Amino acid sequence: MAHDVRRGTIRARLTGILAVPLVGVLVLLGDLAVKEVREYQAANAVTGAAEVGQAAAGLVHELQRERGLSTGVLGGAGADFRTDLDAARTQVDRQRAEFTQLLGDSAEEVASAQTALGQLDDLVAIRAQVDTGRADPAAVFQYFGDRITALNHTDIGLDEPVPDPDPTLRRTLAAFQALSDAKEAMAIERGLLLGAVSGGRFDQDTFSQYVAAHAAKHVAMTDFSRYATASQRAEVESVLKSPEAAEVNRYEQVALVAADGRRLDLSRQMWWSWTSTVIDELRTAQQTIGRSVHHHTDELREEATWDLLGLIPLMILSIIGAGALVFVATRSVARPLAVLAAEADDIAFRRLPAAVAQAQQGAPDGSPSTAARPAAVSIAGRPTREITSVAEAINHVQYTAFTLASEQARLRQNTVDSLANLGRRTQNLLRRQLTFISQLEREEGDPAALANLFELDHLATRLRRNAESLLVLVGETTPRRWSTPLPVADVIRAAISEVEDYRRVSLRRVDDGFIGGGYVTDIAHLLAELIENALTFSPPDLEVEIHGRPLGQDYLIAIVDHGIGMSPENLARANARLRGEERFTVAPTRFLGHYVVGDLSRALSVEVQLVQSPVTGITARVVLPRAVLTTPAAVVEGETAGELPPLAPVEVPMALTDQPERPEPIRTRNGLAKRPPRARSGAPSRPPSTGRPPSVGGPVDHKPAEVRAMLTSLRDGVQRGQSFPTTGTTWYPGGEDHEWRKGDV
Template sequence: MRTLSSIRHRLALLLALPTGALVLLGAIGTAAQAGRFADAGRTGDRVALVVATEEFVHQLQRERGLTAGLLGGEESFRARVGPQREAADTARRALDRSLAADPPGAERVRAALAGLSTLAGLRGRADTGAADRAEALRFYTGAVTALNAAAFADRDTTGDRRLADALATLEALSRATEAAALERGTLSGVLAAGSFRGGDYPAFVRITADRGAALADVPRTALPERTAALDAALRSPAAVAAAGMEQQALDGWAAARLPVRADAWWQAATELVDGLYVVQSQAAGDASARAAELRSQALRALLVDAGLALAAAVGAVLLGLLATRSITRPVAALAAEAEELADRVLPEAVERAQTGGGAASPGAAAAAGTAELEVLGAALDRVAGTAVRLAVEQSVQRRNTARSLAGLGRRNQSLVMRQLGLLSALERSEQDPAALANLFELDHLATRMRRNAESLLVLVGEASPRHWPQPVALGDVVRSALGEVEDYRRVVLRRVDGVLVDGGAVAEVAHLLAELIENALTASPPDTDVEVFARLGVDGCLVVVTDHGPGLDESALDLANTRLAGRESFLVDGGGQLGLYVVGRLAERLGAVVRLSPAPVHGVTATVALPSALLADGVRPVPAVGVAG
């Protein structure tokens, strides 16, 4: 015990303490880095959602301007509205795909998209002229404002200054682009109508002021190259032309007819909006690149921490393996000896005992490298010897028991056969109907006793001594099975095809069917029938026995089918359902397949697939239709 304790003590010191400490520290560090990596991944997903949302917003802004111009009376816009709606729908589908991954902020964007539920109706009314220009501008502007607010709701929670500045720049450019796009749409409607009407002029002035404020916010957080790109977009020829048209509209705000054409304004303003959107897309690229950079940094840190933790753990394990090498090899040798005992020595000893041969003794266990393992090897030798002796004794007992049961079964069968012969002679000579009926009942009872004796022979592996020299019709085989069950009057033969069964298999087929019919009668109420069908098929004959009892649950059916398939010994059941084991043995011997399944309404259906090898050549021309048994 002292040496065994020292081995456990050394292994505990060499493996448990350092390995546990290293694994714990490594797990803590790796978990922290994994959290940072996950946060970086969520940030990247959030930025991707912002980009997809802004692309959809850009398409809605263009659709808003064309719709406003169309409703203002500019019919040349009608041809452009349809393709632009398709572009907006495509951007919406791309946004929906981004939302399907459920990135951070998805719920807010989904809530904002709910405001577009009536978009299809507005489009239809715009095509027919039933919608009002101011109504369309309010609808689209409300949707765009909600989407922008949802996209940038949590931009200050990233934890990284560079990414926060990139998102702030993107938001300012988004507001500037929206103001320019709204200005484009508003003035397009005004120019299509010819002049400012109602509240068009104050709204237009307010939009231009909003655009100027948003543009002034961009340089505060933007990279120098983004500021330069924005200045270039605002100094482009289209931007200059749009500014001139805008000033003309402001100067002539009270004129009955503004001196600017709607299509010319749309062209210049659209180039300006597109230029601003290009800068906005570049800012979105900056945010995406920073998010990807943060994710890469987190991944590198995670891999480094995981690698260090793994290296430390591997080093501890290697040291432990070196310390235990002198133990594992002898233990492996002992394990091999034990496997040899279980896989070869014991089965061979049992087989020799069953065939009447002598029992072999197991070899000595492999030599161990330490005193402790040498003691274990000697103990294994003793265990092996005892196991072989017990296995041989059990095998001999089973063999003798099987022989005794077979002898008892044959004696019972012989006595029952003599009893049946005597009863047959008495039946032929008896004239009194009452006495003859009693003799018939005794004959039926003796027939059932014969089946029980033959069941015992089947369970111990003996073949049935009864054979017919000629093939027998399947209907007669079924009726023979009915003669071996108690309540045969409740059995109805619905349809039995006139197929012939080979004479050598008649007794065993009848025995198999009798067991199934007996089970069906026992499982069903006494006032119901048990139905039997038999149909000839391409690969043999199918016999079906159906009862109308309460049926079996799924677990009970699985257990019964396991027994019918011969995958369980009848000794484990304690004699409760020996009939199923008898059917399984007979089915295996005949090459048949028997299976239980739920009946169509209620009850259980037993199907027996008899192979073609059991059928004689030739089929009766008229199928036999059964009646009540």
């Protein structure tokens, strides 16, 4: 039992090894790392936002100065403030350029600041109107006021600086904003009173705006006192208690009682100087608060950085621990699996294919093989139960595959043997049938009946080719062999004699060439299959042309049809079959002829290829190699290779050309000509047999094929006498078991 517990299962081992590091990595990296990274990013964002806020405050300060001076110039104090206005505009342009550059390097959170800055695009036009004096002072004042308000209240994300908002930072930012509002209110007072002093008195609207700005200043200072630290309040209070601030308060009291339109006997220069001094000192206090904000955000960023750096070693330790655990898991699990995978690959690619091939090849005597089963999978060491189960499953798979392959091999061998036996029996029966038909042909004297016998002879010849095709497909050879070389033209005619619609085959130019006797039958069979295919896929009113010529040391035979042709895909598949790259067991039966050609071409090393004809149809190119070609040692002039020896005279019926024209014979339902009744007075008389005189050199024992050739010659003579003139016609022998047909070359 202890042994089984120690071995365990793969799931239990992986759970025990990877549970702790996986939980630790998920908790630490999912919580601490994500939180610290977010805080670090937020601290960076807060630091950048603080910089943007301070830059915006600087631009606002300069715009406030330009607004006041522009109002004074439009109010009639151009000579007093012209120089100061030019200097103020220069400062505004500088601050604006710096602010624009800062926003270009900032994050997307400052989009509102970029929008506010974009409102200053028409500042040049406003300045031109101020310079020419055509601008409305109230409109100019409102223009600058709207832009300053937009910049002062820009949302730069400082209200939520970190995932957990910092209270100190929030109060400091609130004090910064309150001081900015107070400074803007005092700047509005400066501009409004400066314009009123230039004009001599307040109008009702200007006075209302002045009172509102004065009240807003006091509200903003109250908010500042609520949020600011003690040091920040002390700095601002020192500014408000300065002599300049006291003079500003005195002028403010004078202005507040001038609602009735009384004349303001105040100095424009002194009012501008005192208020500008107070506003500049408030700007200094604002910069101090801004530096405090920046310092605090730096502390936040530094704290987040150290937290993140402290987390890194923990992450490294977790990764190292996980790596160690993975290494242990690899040694305990992956190594046996790798060995098992190697065994499976060896079975799949070497052992099982070798055993199956041995089983399929069979024993040397042709009996089914008794090949040994492939070796079982073996795993060294102490594999887990799962690994052992997988190994056993692989063994079952390979044993089942081997058994199935052995059974298929036996079944395939039995099928091949049955088909071969059937092919041989069919071939023997056809040989006997052809012999019997030849005997009938010798005994028949009626031309119509003789023509019917010749048609039966042709059908039997085609059946014999089918039987030989069956033998070729199962890997057997036909016993029908030729002994002597034959001309290529005779071999082509022999092939034509074994197709159905042989009358549509036309021999064009066929140059001289000889084929070895041992290859004649197979090549004729190969050509017959290709010719049959060309006849099948070409119109019935068009001929199939055959050409032959030497090609270097080889010989090229081209079979050209004018049919519908083939698509490139079908042509490629057909050529693959003709090269013998596929087996006939996986193809439709209508392609069996291609597989017969493929087996024959591979056995004879003959190159067969289908190509598109120049106009339409397909051309079958058959290249006979030098190995199947021969040159007879001596060919008697006027004879053809393989010519039969001299024959003794035989009794044959003669068809005279000067007989009266015979009527068209009446045919039976299956196309054979009926034998007409023979008139006794006109019946051809059979001459008495004179016997067969001995030939020179002793009696000649003719083979059945030679006798068939002689009978074929007899038949052609009879048909020639009935249907064709006796002169002006050239005739070529059709080869073994085929009629003599009119030549086209």
